[in-house]
Amino acid sequence: MYINIAVVLMPLFFFKYFTAINDGIFNILEMYEMRWFLPKIHFLLPVGISFYTFMAIGYTIDVYNEEVEAEKNIGIVALFISFFPLILSGPIERAGNMIPQFKSDLKLNHTNFSTGLKLMLWGYFMKLVVADRIAIYVDAVYGNLSHHNGDTILLTSLLYPIQVYADLGGYSLIAIGVSKILGLNVMPNFNRPFFATSMAEFWRRWHMSLITWLTDYVYTPLAFSFRQYRIFGIVLALMVTFALSGIWHGATLNYVVWGLMQGTFLSIEALINKRKSKIENQYGLKSNFFYLIFSVCLTYVLFAVSLVFAYDASFKDALMVFDKIIFKRGSLFLDKTTLAYAFIGVFMLFLSEFRDEYFPKTLLFFNNKVFVIRLVSYLCVALLILWIGVLNGGQFIYFKF
Incomplete structure (x- = not known):
């Protein structure tokens, strides 16, 4: 088993960490x-x-x-390991779930087709309307930190x-669809995390x-090994697990810090x-409303703080973010059109998730019993994608992993 794991990991270590x-x-x-006359070598990372x-x-x-x-x-x-919807950004499936399905008598049917298209439509909405629209503003600011205030x-x-x-949630829904x-x-990948x-x-x-x-392959074995330390x-198991998670995301100090921050919070x-x-x-x-709101906001802020280190920037840039937020305040840079369109997408996304979280059986649109309501819902989302979606083929964030 150890030899096999080592052989499987060798390409990942070579392509991802050699550079x-x-x-x-x-x-x-x-x-x-000192001069090293051999050229620097950079490899194109194999897909997925x-x-x-x-x-x-x-x-x-x-x-x-x-x-x-x-x-x-x-x-x-080979089909399990390289199943095309999952290979680019997951979900990371298990053999026990997928292999029996691959060996079963698979047939197309109307129910699966309809459910899959609904998931894909909402996935494209999340990606093109929400993620890519926000990305225009985020890239403009994070890509020019020295020119922006706190x-x-x-x-x-x-x-x-x-x-x-x-971005990742949208892709996951498309892959699942x-x-x-x-x-x-395919297993779900997100459950209203915010x-x-x-x-x-x-x-x-x-x-x-x-x-x-x-949890299954790293944390649980480590926690069992360290059980004498209570x-x-x-x-210790949490810190090691999330440090490895950071290293898996990228061979940079930023990702290690991100992983250690998550391990520290937990x-x-x-x-x-x-x-x-x-x-x-x-x-x-x-059951206190204000306490729940405070807890949700605190969790979001902690995650946002850690993600400063997960953006494609240097460690120095990440520290600059915190320095400017604390010491160098100023007027907001507002790309009004981009932020207005992004607000529409974010509002619809969170309204849908709020409904699913607290009122899952009310105000149904995609799953309404009335055909006309379902049809209008599909058309509205599709039109929003065409109207305010970013359709320039922007890359999914997790493709680089």
């Missing part, structure tokens, strides 16, 4: 005025390498643990989590296929969880 290590060596040599590597490792461990039987048909294994950067930093969510049309049930009241709950709702993979063993929650629950039960805070 970073190579550049680091060159930079160290240049500091000491992070995702199919995780799926291959998961399959290996599941077979070893006898949770699934080893598949004898190499075509089925208030503008603060607004950008608060918008960026929504962009990432709509395509799979559904083919008769395959309504979470703690970071632990947030990570049970955000990129669920990744967090469950990390709560501090859990903290560790603090684990340490104070009993006392927090006692206070919540004593004062009935779990």
Whole structure:
């Protein structure tokens, strides 16, 4: 098993981390005025390498643990690892769910086709109307940090989590919808994460296929190994797990810091969880509207703070973000058209998710029993995509992983 995992990881390490290590060596040599006459080498990252590597490792461990039987048909294994809707940005599926479906008698039917198209339509709305419209503003500011003040950067930093969510969440819905049309049930990847009241709950709702993979194959074995340290063993397992998550996202200091920040937030929650629950039960805070709003906003802000390090910028730029937000305030830079269109998309997205979170059986549109209401709903979303969607073929954020 260990040999197989090592072989599976070798391409990922080579293509994803060779350039970073190579550049680091060159930079160290240049500091000491040493010349290395070999050219710097930069590789084009194979499409979806992070995702199919995780799926291959998961399959290996599941077979070893006898949770699934080893598949004898190499075509089925290849199909599982490289299934086209999932290979670019997930969800990161499990062999136990997908391989039996691949081997079953798959047939197209009207219900799956209809459900899949609904998921795809809403996925395209999230991506083209919400994510790509916000991206215009975010890229304009984060791409020119030295020219913007703290208030503008603060607004950008608060918008960026929504962009990432709509981008990856939109792609996930498209991938799940395509799979559904083919008769395959793929695991959900998001569950309204911005309504979470703690970071632990947030990570049970955000990129669920990744967090469950990390929980099953990294965190749980580590927590079991560190069980003699009790709560501090859990903290250590959390820190290692999210540090690895950061390294998986990218071979830069920024991503390591992002992972360690998430591990720290979760560790603090684990340490104070009993006392927090006692206070919540004593004062009935779990049903207090204002306390829930405060908890949701705090969770969002903590995630937004960590995402400053996840944008494609240097560590120095990330520190500049915080410096300007705290010390260099000023008037907002407003791209009125872009922000107005983005507001329409964000409002519709959060209105839909608010309904799904608190009133799931009311104000149904896509799933309304009345055909006319359903048809008008589809047309309205499609027209909004054509009207205010960004249709220039912008790349999904997670394609680079």
